[in-house]
Amino acid sequence: MTRTTSPSPQPATADATRVAVSTVIFTLGRLPDSDEIGVVLPLVLRTRDPHEGQWALPGGWLDVTESLEATASRTLAETSGLAPSYLEQLYAFGAVDRSPTRVVSIVYWALIRGDEIPDHSVENVRWFDAAALPQLAFDHNEIVEYALWRLRNKVGYSRIAHGLLPGEFTLAELREVYEAILSRRLDPANFRRQVENSGTLIPTDRFRTGSHRPARLYRYNQDVELSDRGPLGART
């Protein structure tokens, strides 16, 4: 449904159900109109019907020889040119009337590090403030809403916030990520203790020197990822 870049390998038979894979790709960035840091995501301008001229989630038809997750990864590469630092299935949307022809969309959501996102890398791709989207094609507004809910939820009990940061980061930077996602301020002192006691961070010997007292750099402890997706490790 959300395919925008290549020809359709699936037959468009009137009474067949087609399967699409779309991806909600989150990263942090400076918001267009304010200069706050916030959650942003890329959308693709539809160049054909249905919903020509509207913005839609990146995605494509499922190929018979391609796994669901592989399709999602491809989507990500096509729009951001980056590999996901986090990728998880979100939901399968299958209302009969969500598209003129019957389409079931398996939607993934992904995080990528904000390090180096090409500003206008790909034609017809634009990054939007997740909290201020225009009207999107199909049921994509609903989908993004749900993805945002999952992101905010998951940030509470999981360590995914690291997926938005480079390899080494200060606690203040990590806290900013949480604050942007939850859109509320957190107490620096308490934040420090929580995350230190969680055992998910490894302090390095390096410091971020800047305007004031240097802050220690931390990196993510790979060994801790438990109790996240349950028995599904590399599911597809």
Add this chain to the structure above:
Amino acid sequence: MTRTTSPSPQPATADATRVAVSTVIFTLGRLPDSDEIGVVLPLVLRTRDPHEGQWALPGGWLDVTESLEATASRTLAETSGLAPSYLEQLYAFGAVDRSPTRVVSIVYWALIRGDEIPDHSVENVRWFDAAALPQLAFDHNEIVEYALWRLRNKVGYSRIAHGLLPGEFTLAELREVYEAILSRRLDPANFRRQVENSGTLIPTDRFRTGSHRPARLYRYNQDVELSDRGPLGART
């Protein structure tokens, strides 16, 4: 993939992807070999290839005119004859090699009350101890494993346990449900307070009289369902 009861409305074209909907249906029951109470689920004996003679999750092909959830509900009716007291999408399984032909299965999981489940209502349907399954068709063992994980997880922060009980129940009965799902004993005193303070139960004037001191009957408070599935209310 798991269709067992009606002819396939989907074309079996070699290079098309077909969409199936399967459902993991949980309830509580007396386990076959012990006489403990535990989680049980119905499976359907496959009467044709692939995997003829193996047990599989109830399910069927997605019809073009039928929503995902509707297909799941139908499945439930066909195997248990009951309406679900809880129904939620679990995951979309789409590995390329999970079936001889390419099949994407949208899997739901459901709870039904144990009140009155016909013991051998439907031909080729049998109820199994969820913790001691034989080898199932396709990747269905994995799927059940994941569904169980979700059930146990969700019982911790949600009120779904009520979905396994009749309209009125004692706190001891509710506690038994939790104990069966989590397979560990809970302190009756603490359990009482937790659930009382959660505001999800309404005490009635009736009592369950039995072998000892009568226990007050409670019923579920409909008004509390919040923070469960997020923005997806009647999604399909």
Add this chain to the structure above:
DNA sequence: ACAAAAGTGTTGTACGTACACCCATGA
């Protein structure tokens, strides 16, 4: 009377929150 489950009280620990305070650096 006694066993056993229903139901109440009390205590200790863990953890989140609020906030006062010290430390180290650039300007």
Add this chain to the structure above:
DNA sequence: TCATGGGTGTACGTACAACACTTTTGT
């Protein structure tokens, strides 16, 4: 030296686990 963010200490409130205890029934 001062402003500012880095980092530590402490006190309070809530939530939960453990467990002693009282109450009410059937037998």
